[in-house]
Amino acid sequence: MKLRQGTFSFLPDLTDSEIHTQVQYCIDNGWAVSVEYTDDPHPRNTYWEMWGHPMFDNPDAAAVVFEVNECRKQFGDSYIRVIAFDSSHGWESIKLSFIVNRPKDEPGFHVSREEVKGRSIRYSIKSYATDKPEGRRY
């Protein structure tokens, strides 16, 4: 099951030159771009591991694509995303976030139903991959 998180996630995977174009758009808007990776695909897993510092002062997107590829070399079987942080007043948050790398095999999520008071049902989801400990999931 393909993970659909962030922008462009319903499109086919972006190529390097497409990533370059998107990142250049972010940089031209003055957003700080950074690369992050994780092996826990849960949608509520907001804070991924940082791959290096956010790139505040690179005027060209080639640097980000370079870092994405470096990250792929080490964590090729994890999720890698590019995020763009807008620091302007009133926003101070992530403006754009998209996945640029995913594991070869994505097992998907298990939906568990728990019957609680008054016969209502509480749902929760859990990735099959996270049964194994961190670093051995994919």
Next chain:
Amino acid sequence: MTIKKIDLHAELIETGVEQVLIDLDKSLIGLEPVKTRIRETAALLLVEKAREKIGLAHETPTLHMSFSGNPGTGKTTVALRMAELLHRLGYVRKGHLVTVTRDDLVGQYIGHTAPKTKEVLKKAMGGVLFIDEAYYLYRPENERDYGQEAIEILLQVMENNRDDLVVILAGYKNRMNTFFESNPGFRSRIAHHIEFPDYSTPELLDIGSSMLDQLNYHFTKAAKNAFIEYINLRKEQPHFANARSIRNALDRVRLRQANRLFKENNGLVDAEKLSTLEEADIRESRVFSGGIDN
């Protein structure tokens, strides 16, 4: 659809390269061999572009360069123009210049160098990386020096990310030669070796005059002759740094002029007085009495 004919001259004007070349001619005094090389490079790149459009075999030429010459011969200035030129021609995407020296590339402890060098390289991507006094990267006398590590990363990126950045190495001629001899990898990856000649006295005078023009100063006739004499004397002294020495000399001349104005005019000055540099301002220099100016 393939294009059959391309007008190279139209291309030259359209890309704005012509304008950069004209600016270069006008604003840089002397440096004929350098200008010729830049023209040649620009022509080659334009021809490559035309070949690409027509569908002939083409390969992005290696654009890494080395500038060698004495201090103050305009290496940094030309590097800036080069960045703009390559940007106009579409060989670098952004056309900014990142100037670094050994300190910016080489770290202080194990594991510090690689991230530092990579950080600088990333910053320069899409533009031109100018490494001033590049030979300091290589220190043969200390085998544990981290410079070698920086060199290795540089070489790797120069090779693999050729489309992303252009590296220009600069420094004094003979030391650059030694540097290239001990790092053959660099020599073969750099296609253009450009030498910056020293300026002649008339050229230095022209440079001085244009600096003064920009600041709204001018020499009297006698002052001009004194300045020519000054240049000739100064050239023979050690640590002569061409245009940079001229700038420093002019700064000191302005200092003396200011001092003179206070002494002689009871504080009453007009525009003419404020912008005229006289012979006495120059003659006061230590150079005339055998001393050394910086």
